[in-house]
Amino acid sequence: xxxxxxxxxxxxxxxxxxxxxxxxxxxxxxxxxxxxxxxxxxxxxxxxxxxxxxxxxxxxxxxxxxxxxxxxxxxxxxxxxxxxxxxxxxxxxxxxxxxxxxxxxxxxxxxxxxxxxxxxxxxxxxxxxxxxxxxxxxxxxxxxxxxxxxxxxxxxxxxxxxxxxxxxxxxxxxxxxxxxxxxxxxxxxxxxxxxxxxxxxxxxxxxxxxxxxxxxxxxxxxxxxxxxxxxxxxxxxxxxxxxxxxxxxxxxxxxxxxxxxxxxxxxxxxxxxxxxxxxxxxxxxxxxxxxxxxxxxxxxxxxxxxxxxxxxxxxxxxxxxxxxxxxxxxxxxxxxxxxxxxxxxxxxxxxxxxxxxxxxxxxxxxxxxxxxxxxxxxxxxxxxxxxxxx
Amino acid sequence: xxxxxxxxxxxxxxxxxxxxxxxxxxxxxxxxxxxxxxxxxxxxxxxxxxxxxxxxxxxxxxxxxxxxxxxxxxxxxxxxxxxxxxxxxxxxxxxxxxxxxxxxxxxxxxxxxxxxxxxxxxxxxxxxxxxxxxxxxxxxxxxxxxxxxxxxxxxxxxxxxxxxxxxxxxxxxxxxxxxxxxxxxxxxxxxxxxxxxxxxxxxxxxxxxxxxxxxxxxxxxxxxxxxxxxxxxxxxxxxxxxxxxxxxxxxxxxxxxxxxxxxxxxxxxxxxxxxxxxxxxxxxxxxxxxxxxxxxxxxxxxxxxxxxxxxxxxxxxxxxxxxxxxxxxxxxxxxxxxxxxxxxxxxxxxxxxxxxxxxxxxxxxxxxxxxxxxxxxxxxxxxxxx
Numbered sequence: 001x002x003x004x005x006x007x008x009x010x011x012x013x014x015x016x017x018x019x020x021x022x023x024x025x026x027x028x029x030x031x032x033x034x035x036x037x038x039x040x041x042x043x044x045x046x047x048x049x050x051x052x053x054x055x056x057x058x059x060x061x062x063x064x065x066x067x068x069x070x071x072x073x074x075x076x077x078x079x080x081x082x083x084x085x086x087x088x089x090x091x092x093x094x095x096x097x098x099x100x101x102x103x104x105x106x107x108x109x110x111x112x113x114x115x116x117x118x119x120x121x122x123x124x125x126x127x128x129x130x131x132x133x134x135x136x137x138x139x140x141x142x143x144x145x146x147x148x149x150x151x152x153x154x155x156x157x158x159x160x161x162x163x164x165x166x167x168x169x170x171x172x173x174x175x176x177x178x179x180x181x182x183x184x185x186x187x188x189x190x191x192x193x194x195x196x197x198x199x200x201x202x203x204x205x206x207x208x209x210x211x212x213x214x215x216x217x218x219x220x221x222x223x224x225x226x227x228x229x230x231x232x233x234x235x236x237x238x239x240x241x242x243x244x245x246x247x248x249x250x251x252x253x254x255x256x257x258x259x260x261x262x263x264x265x266x267x268x269x270x271x272x273x274x275x276x277x278x279x280x281x282x283x284x285x286x287x288x289x290x291x292x293x294x295x296x297x298x299x300x301x302x303x304x305x306x307x308x309x310x311x312x313x314x315x316x317x318x319x320x321x322x323x324x325x326x327x328x329x330x331x332x333x334x335x336x337x338x339x340x341x342x343x344x345x346x347x348x349x350x351x352x353x354x355x356x357x358x359x360x361x362x363x364x365x366x367x368x369x370x371x372x373x374x375x376x377x378x379x380x381x382x383x384x385x386x387x388x389x390x
Numbered sequence: 391x392x393x394x395x396x397x398x399x400x401x402x403x404x405x406x407x408x409x410x411x412x413x414x415x416x417x418x419x420x421x422x423x424x425x426x427x428x429x430x431x432x433x434x435x436x437x438x439x440x441x442x443x444x445x446x447x448x449x450x451x452x453x454x455x456x457x458x459x460x461x462x463x464x465x466x467x468x469x470x471x472x473x474x475x476x477x478x479x480x481x482x483x484x485x486x487x488x489x490x491x492x493x494x495x496x497x498x499x500x501x502x503x504x505x506x507x508x509x510x511x512x513x514x515x516x517x518x519x520x521x522x523x524x525x526x527x528x529x530x531x532x533x534x535x536x537x538x539x540x541x542x543x544x545x546x547x548x549x550x551x552x553x554x555x556x557x558x559x560x561x562x563x564x565x566x567x568x569x570x571x572x573x574x575x576x577x578x579x580x581x582x583x584x585x586x587x588x589x590x591x592x593x594x595x596x597x598x599x600x601x602x603x604x605x606x607x608x609x610x611x612x613x614x615x616x617x618x619x620x621x622x623x624x625x626x627x628x629x630x631x632x633x634x635x636x637x638x639x640x641x642x643x644x645x646x647x648x649x650x651x652x653x654x655x656x657x658x659x660x661x662x663x664x665x666x667x668x669x670x671x672x673x674x675x676x677x678x679x680x681x682x683x684x685x686x687x688x689x690x691x692x693x694x695x696x697x698x699x700x701x702x703x704x705x706x707x708x709x710x711x712x713x714x715x716x717x718x719x720x721x722x723x724x725x726x727x728x729x730x731x732x733x734x735x736x737x738x739x740x741x742x743x744x745x746x747x748x749x750x751x752x753x754x755x756x757x758x759x760x761x762x763x764x765x766x767x768x769x770x771x772x773x774x775x776x
Contacts, residue, residue: 127724167603175575175596180568187563187600198602204609205602208563211595212575214587221555221595335517339747359728359748 004036005345008064008072011040012079017288019046020078020326026334026341028057033345037061040069047326074350078121078333079320083110091115094350096340098122101372111369117350123367124340132363133336138322138329139263140181140235144190146316146324147231147261150292154257154314155230161203168206171229173245173279174236175210178263182235183208213238216245227253233261234279241266241276248282251311262286262317270306282309286317288324293317340364393737394484398428398459402469407676409436409715410468414444416723421450423734428454428462437715464733468511468722469709470497481505484738488512491760501757507738514729514755522751523725528711528718529651530569530623534558535578536679536705536713537619537647538594544645548577548586548594550618556594557616561633562623563600566651570623571596604633614641620702621649622667629654630662636670639700650674650706656693670698671706679707 007030012018021044030037039054041063054061069075070088076096086107089095092115099120101108111118121133151160151168158164170186172179186208188195199205209225213236216222226232226246232254236245251260260280267285269276278285284299286292293299295312303309322329343360347353355365365371397420402408411434417427429444431453445451459465460478466486471479476497479485482505489510491498501508511523541556542548550556558574560567574596576583587593597617601624603609614620620642624633639648648668655673657664666673672681672691681688683701692698711718728748732741736749743753753759 128721167599167606167609175572180572183571183596183598184563184568187598195600195602199600202605203602204606205600207603207609207613208598209595210571210575210598212583212593214583215555215575215593215595218555218592221592225595332518342746358731 004034005074005349006038006072007035007074007076007341008038008069009040009043010066010069010075010077010081010085011043012077013066014079015287015289018079018320018323019288020323020330021046021049022076022078022337023047023327023330023334024049024054024057025331026338027054027061029338030341030345031058031060033342035074035341035345038064038069038072040064040066047330074344076337078330080104080107083107086110086114086116089114089116092117094118096121099369101369108369108372116369118369119340119350119364119367120369121337121367124363125366126359126363132340133333135322135329135332136177137181138325138332139178140321141185141190142321142324143261143263143316143318144182144185144231144233146190146291146318147233147259148190148194150314150316151231151257151259154259156257161198161201163201163203165204167204168230169228170206170208170231170233171225172208172210172233172235173213173216174234174264175212176235176237178237179210179233179235182233182263183210186231186233213245222246223250223253226250227255229254229258231259231261232280233263235263236279237264238266238279241269242272242274244277244281245279246281248308248311251280251282251313254313256313258313260313260315262315263321265317265319265321268304268307270304275306277307280315282307282311283315283317285319288318288320291316291318291324392739394425394463394734396426396428396462397464397466398430398454398462399433400430400456400459400465400467400471401433402467403472403475404469404709405675405677406436407678408469408709408712409676410712410719411437411439411715412466412468413716413719413723414439414446416719416726417444417451418446418448419723419727420730420734421448423731425464425734426450426452428452428459430454430456430459468719470494473497473500476500476504476506479504479506482507484509484733486511491757498757498760502761506757508757509733509738509752509755510757510760511755513760514751516747516751522729522748523722525711525718525721526565527569528714528721530566530710531573531578532710532713533578533649533651533705533707534570534573534619534621536707537621537649538578538582540647540680540703540705541618541645547589547591548582549591553592555592556618558594558596558619558621559613559617560596560598560621560623561600561604562621562625562652563598564623564625566625567598567621567623570621570649570651571598574619574621601633607638610638611641614638615643617642617646619647619649620668621651623651624667625652626654626667629664632665632669633667634669636697636700639668639670639702642702644702646702648702648704648706650704651710653706653708653710656696658693658695665696668704670696670700671704673708674704674706675708676712679710679713680705 027037074094080097094117096119101120124132172182187206260283264279266278284293293315300309339360353364354361421427441453461480464484470487470489484507486509514522560570577594652667654666681704729752732749741753
């Protein structure tokens with residue numbers, strides 16, 4: 001009898017607000033397929049699961065230390081582990097995570113030097129280049145949900161829920177994969193239930209103006225749009241992070257109650273040449289610990305000096321928007337990743353995957369570190385980890 | 391459990407403009423699964439394909455009659471056969487097509503009575519109820535491309551007389567509406583948009599609204615007066631009532647183009663009657679999908695009882711993806727390939743909801759799954775009323 005594949009699921013020791021872990025249903029499926037699964041102590045606690053919850057569906061699962069999880073044949077963790085954690089992996093092991101090979105050459109080099117195989121979740125794609133593991137919808141919907149919560153507080157009399165107010169003016173900048181979801185999310189207040197409730201009471205809806213990145217250079221047009229915008233969304237994917245989409249001085253033209261929603265979550269980097277800035281200049285970078293920023297928030301003092309922060313509005317920003325609703329997020333990722341694991345276990349390990357084989361084998365083949373060698377890496381970026389972005 | 395050994399590909403006998411056929415590469419893929427493929431004589435001729443393009447030295451590809459193409463173990467045809475053609479399908483044949491079970495109860499009854507093992511392409515969905523065989527992106531992009539083509543004929547290089555961006559108003563924020571926003575901001579064609587932007591053109595901006603904005607005539611009038619392109623991407627809950635009354639079209643500038651992506655028909659004899667989302671516009675097909683305001687066909691395509699006094703150039707097509715037939719069929723082939731593997735490996739009767747990802751999706755498309763779902767719903771409803 002062949003030995004079971006061992007799979008370790010590690011917790012993410014990042015910001016306090018990062019609560020995501022894979023759900024018991026995925027663990028049960030891995031076990032059912034014949035794998036021996038090891039979970040880190042406390043796995044799932046952030047989203048309310050106990051050891052008993054996992055054991056109920058996967059009776060053979062074992063709980064071990066953080067270090068022990070990293071000793072298994074396959075290690076699954078959503079966001080990429082730290083450099084120190086990578087050193088815990090055994091040569092020949094396979095790390096499955098959001099690894100972003102194209103923009104992380106140092107990480108690729110470290111993994112290779114350690115003799116580790118890896119599957120980058122963001123590189124799992126079908127024949128058309130469509131990502132198989134992604135949650136771009138949650139980036140848009142969660143960002144807009146928070147944006148409208150804030151607008152609810154800032155919107156002047158007669159208030160957001162009054163049927164006497166005019167239609168809310170939302171402006172989406174960037175009409176790519178995230179922007180398309182953002183248009184729909186904005187038109188529905190970021191929350192279907194709120195949308196249905198307000199629509200049932202004949203409250204005027206949301207009028208969404210979508211502007212492609214190319215059009216943002218037209219200053220006159222942008223100033224006119226911004227002057228009547230209640231909620232502004234940056235959903236751009238800029239080719240150059242040095243190119244500002246909305247200069248800080250334009251913010252002054254916006255209504256006082258306006259809310260700025262950052263879905264692009266690009267960082268500031270004054271050490272880069274030219275300096276790299278967020279799409280909307282002067283708003284803070286948020287995370288799962290803090291994603292709502294009042295105009296007088298202390299965090300503005302810590303924004304690099306090369307960035308103008310003079311004009312401010314309420315802002316929302318989070319580089320892990322899907323993590324806002326961790327259970328829903330992990331349910332989706334679990335469903336997306338399940339056929340990948342079934343394929344790996346069914347083939348008896350990653351080493352037996354045929355990159356020219358069936359649909360999911362081909363997808364895995366595209367995401368293997370060992371097959372990444374021939375691809376020219378893109379320049380390193382200072383962008384933070386954004387596991388859910390395209 | 392028997393697995394299919396032969397597959398027939400009959401032509402679609404719809405409008406002349408319907409040129410879509412499964413491409414030779416896809417047929418070769420099917421043969422690679424161990425099937426013998428039978429192609430109706432003339433298959434692909436409207437797109438310039440000959441039988442030799444399909445055959446290409448493959449011993450298991452044959453030419454056949456239309457009747458024979460419907461008689462094989464599997465019969466694959468994108469759009470549903472015409473009502474009379476179901477009689478051609480052999481009892482026990484696996485008919486794969488866009489069959490639309492939820493809205494075609496008569497067709498479902500026919501399939502059942504004739505003992506056809508149907509698989510409806512539009513019902514193949516994954517565990518999250520996402521359709522695996524669809525081309526909604528092409529619906530939006532092809533419709534917007536046609537609209538901008540028309541505008542370009544009156545505004546060279548798509549520059550408005552006042553040099554401001556072209557304004558596109560999109561009604562409906564569902565899946566098609568989302569794609570329409572992207573297509574609108576890129577003028578329906580990325581290459582055209584890149585050239586336009588590179589030459590410092592003013593571009594296009596999209597305004598997207600849902601039904602709670604549409605219900606306000608005051609807001610709508612203001613929006614219509616500024617719109618160069620009006621897009622209907624709605625999915626109405628009540629198809630007996632238009633989204634845009636014909637009177638409202640008078641608010642649009644004379645040059646405006648109406649884009650119909652919903653393509654609902656006029657069915658006034660239905661109960662309740664079904665009308666189109668934008669009142670007074672004709673429904674187009676692949677034979678004609680651009681209707682200028684003076685088009686003589688307008689009056690014959692819009693029932694007399696429907697107000698159509700106010701007209702703007704309308705682009706409308708029942709099968710928008712078919713505007714670019716090869717791209718469309720390449721897209722469908724990619725989506726179908728993993729599904730066909732399971733069908734030819736397990737056979738219709740062997741497909742199970744307990745199988746792997748694609749098998750489960752395929753199962754959901756079968757007639758047996760649909761009938762079971764209906765029966766379960768009827769039992770549940772009966773229990774609820776007891």
